[in-house]
Amino acid sequence: MAEVVLFVAFPYLALALAVFGGIYRYRHSRFTYSSLSSQLLENRRLFWGSVPWHYGIVIVLLAHLVAFLVPGVWARVIADPTALYTFEVIGFALALAALTGLCVLIWRRLTQPRIAAVSTVMDWALLLVLLVQVVLGFWVSLVYRWGADWYLHTAVPWLLSLVVLDPQTQYVSSLPWVVKLHMLNGFLVIALFPFSRLAHLVAFPFWYLWRPYQVVIRNRGN
Ligand code: HEM
Structure with a gap:
């Protein structure tokens, strides 16, 4: 029962909050x-x-996404041990960069009175949830090696089963609790998305790339 609440109801609730919120x-x-x-x-x-x-978090999350979207291609790439070791090391370095950067951002908010003055409760909640998420991810990749491989046989089929509305919790039920916490806290990050600064993810001005030049004309009203 607890499994259904945590790995079926909670992810759907988080996604619904993200979309409708x-x-x-x-x-x-x-x-x-x-x-x-x-x-x-x-x-x-x-x-x-x-x-x-x-730089750290965007690349790590793109790797999460690519392995989920094209698991067959990902599996073929990491079938080569050199590629697997390389990804493992790069992933680790990126996670370390993200963690260091996040700690600097938190320290800045704590120690700069002007920044602290404009920080809301939601800013602090988001920073805490992100910190927990990155620490858990780092912990998982450090202690349970070759995540690039076992992710394909655990998280990917579970996430896919949620997408096709046929939830299958058996793929994640026997994973270590640190991994489970990382997955659940990942959905908490998704749930917070529209209620926090994370909303800027969809406000990134990508359209500037193909926007036509602006012609600025001086108008003196003569
Ligand atoms: C439900 C969604 C998620 C799942 C199933 C998931 C799963 C995983 C797995 C299996 C790993 C280990 C990879 C490895 O050892 O190579 C990992 C690492 C990591 N995850 Fe997630 N994750 C999710 C969401 C997130 C989110 C939302 C964030 C950040 C906001 C995040 C940040 C990280 C980081 C920083 C690492 C360490 C990367 C590395 O050292 O290679 N994850 N995740």
Whole structure:
């Protein structure tokens, strides 16, 4: 029963909150879809936190996604031991970069009075949940080696079973609790998405890449 609540009901609830909460926020306060940058208040520590955090976490999450979307291709790539070792080491280095960056961002918010003054309860909750998530991910990859491989036979079929609305918890039920916590906290991150600064993920101005040039014309009203 507990398994159904944790690995079926909770993921669906988190996804529903992310989708419907996201739509609600977009319709009611569209212009708050932002990271609410604090760069003007403090820039140097922001740089040393934000850059390693974003490079580390974005690439790690892309790897999570690629292995989920094209498991066959991923399996063929890591069938070569050299590729597997290389991914393991790169993943580890990226996780370390993300963790270091996140710690700098938290330390900046704690120690800079101007940043602390503009921080909300949700900012702190999000930072805590992300910290727990990255520490758990790091722990999993350190203690339970070759995650790039066993992820394909555990998390991927479980996540796929959720997508096709035929939940199968047996793929994850015998995993160590650290791995389970990483998965559940991952869905907590998803649930917080529309209610926190994470919303800026969908506000990233990708369209700038194909937007036409702006022609700026001076209008003196003569
Ligand atoms: C339910 C969704 C998720 C599942 C099933 C999952 C699963 C995994 C697995 C199996 C690993 C070990 C990979 C390895 O050892 O090579 C891992 C590592 C990791 N995960 Fe997740 N994860 C999820 C969500 C997330 C989220 C949302 C984040 C961050 C916001 C995250 C951050 C990390 C990090 C930083 C690592 C360490 C990477 C490395 O050292 O290679 N994960 N995850």
